[in-house]
Amino acid sequence: MHTLVFDGSFQGLLSAVFTVFEYKLQQVQLVTPQQPLPLFGNRQEVITHTAQAQRVWNGLLRYISPEARQQLYKAFLSEQDTMPQILLTYMQYAFAQQAAVEKNFSHPAVLAVHQTAQKVHREKHRMEAFVRFHLTKDQLYYAVVEPDFNVLPLISEHFEKRYADQQWMIYDARRKYGIYYDLTTVTAIEMDFNTSLQQGRNIAAAYDEKEEQYQHLWQQYFAHVNIAARKNTALHIRHMPLRYWKYLPEKQPAR
């Protein structure tokens, strides 16, 4: 049994896969430094190597479609502990079969990757829906989210295309980093943001003078499109799960 310790990044994972093939390792277990190490067997540190990672990444395209490859990345962003191991199994299977294995839904790893990618995709879609920008005094459109999965890398392009003429930032309060668009490019920014701003307190101090008005209008609109005779709370919550409410102005009490 070989234990490979990689740094937890996607590049690191691909480097580990490269190592597995390079040394023809059998029975490999992938762990990150945060995870407990198994007691027995060989233990080896994997150094993250961009060129090696790229070779694995490009190599996949010989057998699987670009969409299927993207699914591997999406599944990785689920941050599930078991996922690196499943991704390794999937890639070993793809390289061994030398075939478009992504459609073999009877294979456990293929199915797991497919289903996890689907979940991450759903969360990505929800974040495209539930990001709510607040306009600050310095004309930055600022939003805070706490997605279940690490989806900021997946939504970046969507917002870049949509809001090409405004400066914006989306901050992931759980993972303590954000993406920032300066009218030219999107960059990732790491920081520990003062979270009291996020709760919408102190709104007058930090936000544009019109901000409160538009939040109020939106609340007003939201209240008036409801048809009371059709009330269906279960359906409402199914579509708009409670965990997102704290960042949605329409679910805050009217000020």
Added chain:
Amino acid sequence: MNDRISEKLSILADAAKYDVSCSSSGSKRENVNKGLGNAAGGMGICHAYTEDGRCVSLLKILLTNYCIFNCAYCVSRSSNDVKRAAFTVDEVVELTINFYRRNYIEGLFLSSGIFKNADYTMERLVLIAKKLRTEHNFHGYIHLKAIPGASNELMRQAGLYADRLSVNVEMPTEQSLQLLAPEKNRQDMLQPMHYLKTQILQHQEEKKTSRHLPLFAPAGQSTQMVIGATPENDMQVLLMANYFYKKMQLKRVYYSGYVPISNDNRLPAIGTPVPMIRENRLYQADWLMRFYGFAAGELVAPDHPHLDMDIDPKLSWALRNLHVFPLDVNKADVELIMRVPGIGVGSAHKIVAARRFNLLTHDHLQKIGIAYNRAKYFITCKGPGTLVKDYTPLQIKQQILAMQHSKYQPNFSPQLTLF
């Protein structure tokens, strides 16, 4: 000033909420020249959901709820004693832009009561769309309600700025329309629909030879009809929908379960429950026609003109056609697998893709994510676990019903009798 906008928004959102369409998908409008907005994604985004569970993807408002018409089913009808309001062109533009910039919405759905006449009203709707596109470089989604009776020239301009246009037929049959909206007539509604269809087709033709042609209603046309206010059966409704899909090439037909809003002896009384199940069944049937290859005549027919209330139309079809089943999932065509209750389009394609690698067992099917407890009566696969017994349709139905618990159970009784 702000209070006034807020009040107008309340009144005009209230009045527009009975329009069912909220789709914001299927357009091809890309953000160019670093403008604002993008409606090219293909998939629409629902940004919020009302407490009744309907999606909010567009700022759906009326330009005004003043109206010269007096249609019995409409809150804004002229004889109704409600507060009236009207937005200015700039107010709608500002609201749309500011809501869009904050990612509240995908764009604008603009409808209107008729003030003065059709052209006067339509002109203002078009002006708003034009301002958004030309002055604000806005590429979000715009759905305009085409006002029956407006000139062709205005319709053409609307097509140039909007992503989708719709003309509501309101009632499934001409007789109902005459009863409830005597000032309107069917022909006025079909004429613009027909004109737009011709323009859209012509535009698609020209697009083949010239690449820089501006877009024309890229997300097509839709319509809606009110269900449950008048005595039509589901067959009449679905045949009407079928006509719109086939002959008018509409993208969507919406069904709006009548919400009793006025005391009018031609209509169900206030307090009559909204026919939500029936509406839901119609959407299911509509879905089957558009994505599953079902013909309207397979779902409803003269000897069963209504969709079943207690089971969905696909299960209902399967039970009437047990001779087609059981299907061998390892062999049957994908079109047939899609017809199995409990297997959707996605799962059907997965099954067909996966069986090239392995003969599928019931275990595989369950993991792929089909509703196996439903499907098991209609399929065979490799290995044990398939249930091919000679059940009667009634037995299958009862077993399936016993597994589900619908909070709408009391509503499963047949359609309300109104007349």
